[in-house]
Amino acid sequence: MVGLEVARQAGGSPRRPTAVWAAAGAWAGSLVTVTVGLVLGGGNPSPYLLVDSVQGLVYPAVGGLVAARRPRNPVGWLLVGIGAAHGLDVLTGALLLRGVPLAAWAENWLWFPGLGTLTAVLPFVVPDGRPPGRRWRPFLLLSAGTVGLATLVAMAQPTIQGRPGELLTNPVGVPGAAAAVGPAFVLYLTCSVVAVASFVRRWMTSDRDMRRALLPVLVAVVVVVLALVTVKAVQELGGGPAAGPLVQAVVLPLIPVSVAVSVLRHRLFDIELVLRRSVVYLVLAVLLGAVYAALIFVTTGLLRHRFPTVPVTVATVGVALGFAPLRTVVQRAVSRVLFGDRDDPYAVLSALGHRLAAARRPGGALDGVTELVCRTLRVPAASLVGRNGTVVAATGTLPPAALRLPIVIDGEEEGELLVAPRAPGETFGRRDRELLEDLARSAGPALRSDRLAAELRRSRERLVAAREEERRRLRRDLHDGLGPALAAITLQLDVAEAQLTRDIRAAGELLAEVRRSAAHVVADMRRVVSDLRPAELDDLGLPAALDRVAERISPGGPAVSVRCAPLPALSAAVEVAAYRIVQEAVTNAVRHSGARRVTVDVAARDGELTVCVQDDGTGLRPDAVPGVGTESMRERAAELGGAVDTRSRAAGGTQVAARLPLEPR
Incomplete structure (x- = not known):
């Protein structure tokens, strides 16, 4: 049941109940073996009884979990076997003392099969249960055979170690087996x-x-x-306590x-946490070991003869006092190397502020944002995407599974910040x-400023284009309309002048035609100017x-009223x-809303000219x-730096509200 429950927690119901029960049985057997060994050896325990006991419990438990989830992967079963060997070693050690x-x-x-499998076989098959290539398969078979052969050599030794300082005759010993120890050990090494080379190759x-x-x-x-x-060096330098078994x-x-x-790679453990803490305690162990060794070395030379216990005491106290502050320093340094400045958000935001303030060109600040995100958080890629989906700044190449963070200003989504995970399949934690x-x-x-600057550039381009188009239209109207009309009037005047001496009546008719033509020209000129x-x-x-606009609409359409507050001098x-x-706005209300009344309000306040046109029509469709x-x-x-907002009114109808700055922006 233990193995079944572990398998379920690891990722769903197991598909091979036999493997689950086998793994659970192996762990239970090892538990019984270790427990019996500890009970029997409790009176006079060996220093390494604790080491074998821990491994006799941990290896079968972890190996059983792997075997239950990956029954065809030999790695789990190898871990179970290594643990079983350690468990039996605990039991035989206790029986030896009895x-x-x-x-x-x-x-x-019994100690060798577990050690040999761990060092000479397991590195070949981690994590998928297969050697890194076909060329490594013979070496794997050779290593497995060597472990078995070395175990047989150890079993066949003529003399064996009994209790401390006691040599016994092996009841199953083989004469000459002692000569095979050296070659077997060299082959095992x-x-x-x-095996380690195969792991490195993989x-x-x-x-x-x-x-x-x-x-x-x-x-x-x-x-x-x-x-x-480190522990061995400390013991050799200062003769400190025998901490080897405990470590x-x-x-x-x-x-x-x-x-x-x-093997499992199912995030049974927090990889980030395991990695960071492993590195932290690795560095911490090295530093504290060096401090411990140095303190023992110095104090032993000074006080060894008068106070033999003082060096160890001083070193222990020094390490104890320095552990907490040193751990904090090391953890910060390791976290900075692995995850950037995540633990110091103020520094990151301050750096971003300086980068935005130092931008010398439009859009340059945004390039700095993505580069800063990648550098300070140790991520491979980041990009800023604008409102219309265009990439405005990017650093690195984003994978499909990038984290998307919306950028919202005043309730409107301005764009997105996309960030690539530090590694494929990794997710960002809460602090990230x-x-x-x-x-x-x-x-x-900065993203909004960049968008507005781009819109301003496009607006200016449209203004220039509109100006040139207006000039083209004026030229066409003058050239194609007024020009020929004036030329025709000139010809008619010439004809009328010639008729004055021969036929005054015909000349009068021509002059009347000229008058009508001139009136058309004046009307065209007024249209162009208007x-x-x-x-x-x-x-x-x-x-x-x-008011004139309202007067032209009201007779045949809705009633239009204009309320205009006193206005300052306005620019053209x-x-x-x-x-x-x-x-x-009034024309739209007449054509589309079916309104019966339209109200226009114009006022100047807070440096802006506000224009509000409201009607009581049907309003805007969703x-x-x-x-x-x-x-x-x-x-x-x-074009003037203002804005127009068109929306439906709560009371019915449509409202068009415009804000125009009195001074150009």
Whole structure:
């Protein structure tokens, strides 16, 4: 049941119940074996009884989890076997202390199958259960055979170690087996080196996903090796307490745990947390070990003869006092290397503020945002996407599974900040997301400023294009309309002049025709001039001109009323924009809303001219698309730095509200 429950927590119901029960049975057997061994050996325990006991419990538990989830992967079963060997070693060690004869024989060789499998076989098959290539398969078979052969050599030794200082005759010993110990040990070391080489080869030739799977194993091995070397060095330098078994009991379980993480890759553990803490405690162990060794070395030379226990005491106290502050410093340094400035959001936001303030060209600040995100958070790529979906700034190449953070200003989505994960399949933690959201909010004004600057450039381009188009139209009207008309009048005058001496009546008729032609020319001229700027504005001013608009609409349409507060002197551009916006808004109300009444309010306040046109018609449809007239009003206001808002009224009808700055922006 234990194995079944573990398998379910690891990712769903197991597909092979036999494997689950086998793994659970192996762990239960090891638990019983270790428990019995500890009970029997409690009176006079061996220093390494704790090491074997911990491994006899951890290896079968972790191996059973792997075997239950990956029954066809031999890695889980190898871990179970290694743990079983350690569990049996605990039991035989306890029986040896109790004086059981065969226990001495078993104790002399049971330790090796687990160690040999761990160092000479397991590196070949982590994490997928297969060697890194076909060329490595013979070496794997050779290593497995070597472990078995070395175990047989150990079993067949003529003499065996009994209790401490006691040599016994092996009841199943083989004469001459002692001579095979040296060659078997050399072969075993060679196979272990080849096994490690296969692991290194797999690392160097694999893709990023496989390297990420192997990384926990690599970190665990480095931590174990450095921890054991540090303890050994401390003991050799200062003769400190025999902490070797305790340290082994603490660090050796890192290996099966890391192997399980590598094989399953189901985020049974927080990879980021494991990685960071592993590196932190690795660096911390090295530093504290160096401090401990240095303190013992110095104090031993000074006080060894008078106070033999003082060096160890001083070193222990020094390490204890320095652990907490040193751990904080190391953890910050490691976190900065692995995850950037995530733990110091103020520094990141301050750097972003300086980068935005130092921008020398439009859009340059946004390039700095993406570069800053990548540098400070150690992410491979980031980009800023504008409101219309265009990429305005990018650093690196984004994968499809990038994190998307909307940038919202004043309730409107201005764009998105897209950030690539640090590694494929990795997700950002809570602190990462909070900092990225703060960065997105801080970059929002710069993104809006860039959009407005782009719109201003496009507006200026449209103004230039409109001016040139207006000049072209004027030239066409003058050339194609007024020019021929004036030429015709000139010809008619010449004919009339010639008729004056022969036929005064005909000359009079020609002059009447000339008068009518001249009237048409004057009308055309007025039309051209009116298209440039409404004459009513120059003749009457804005308030009276708006009254004329209302008068032209009211007789056959809805009642239009104009309320115009006292206005300051307005620029020609503001007058024309206000006049055209009112003209277009009233026309839309007459044509589309079915209104019976239209109200126009014009006032100047807070440096702006406000124009509000309201009707009591049907209002805007939810699916209504802005037409040419609405876009024209918006463009006229935007050209002056203003804005137009068109919406349905709560009381019914439509409202068009325009804000035009009195001074150009």
